[in-house]
Amino acid sequence: MENRTFTISVYSENNVGLLNRISGIFLKRHINILSLNVSESEIDNVSRFIIVVETTEKWVKNIVGQIEKQIEVIKAFYHTDEETIYLENALFKIQSNLLFDEKQIQNIIKESQSTIVTVSRDFFVISKSGRRSEIEEVHAKLKPYGIMQFVRSGRISVSKEKMEVSTLLEELKL
Structure with a gap:
C-alpha cells in the first residue's frame, strides 16, 4: 500500500x-x-x-x-x-511602502484572490484562503519583497458525505 x-x-x-x-x-x-x-x-x-x-x-x-x-x-x-472540501488560511505582514511602490504586489493580491485585512503606516496584512499549494504560491511570489511575518492555519474541512455523528448522539441520549 x-x-x-x-x-x-x-x-x-x-x-x-x-x-x-x-x-x-x-x-x-x-x-x-x-x-x-x-x-x-x-x-x-x-x-x-x-x-x-x-x-x-x-x-x-x-x-x-x-x-x-x-x-x-x-x-x-x-x-x-x-x-x-478543505481550506487553509494564511496571513502575510509586509512593509506598507511596498503596497504603493511595487505595483507587482497589487497584481499578486488581485491574481491570487487575496484580501488586504489592514493597512497601517508601517505594514499591511494580506489574507489568503485556499489549498496549501495556493498559499505556497503566494508566499513564493511575495518572498522577494520581504515578508515581515507569515502564519498559516491548519486544515479545516467538511466531508462531502453526511457523517452520522448527530444521529449517533441522539441515539445515545435515548
Whole structure:
C-alpha cells in the first residue's frame, strides 16, 4: 500500500489531556501530523479535531480505531482529499511602502484572490484562503519583497458525505 493524505475528523468531549493522548497515538507509530485544528463542532458541547496525516489506509484505519478507544471520543472518521472540501488560511505582514511602490504586489493580491485585512503606516496584512499549494504560491511570489511575518492555519474541512455523528448522539441520549 502506498502513502496517501488522509483527513481524520474526531468528535469528542472537550476534556483536558485528550490532545496529548491523541498525539501519543501518532508518536507511537512514528506518523507525523501534517496539520491539526481543534474547534467547536456543529453539535453543542462537542469539539472537532481535524488531523491531516500522510500514511497508508491500513495505518489510518488502525489509528482511527485507537482514537475511538479514548473515553472522551464520540466518533472518529477518516477521508481522502477527494472525499472532503478543505481550506487553509494564511496571513502575510509586509512593509506598507511596498503596497504603493511595487505595483507587482497589487497584481499578486488581485491574481491570487487575496484580501488586504489592514493597512497601517508601517505594514499591511494580506489574507489568503485556499489549498496549501495556493498559499505556497503566494508566499513564493511575495518572498522577494520581504515578508515581515507569515502564519498559516491548519486544515479545516467538511466531508462531502453526511457523517452520522448527530444521529449517533441522539441515539445515545435515548
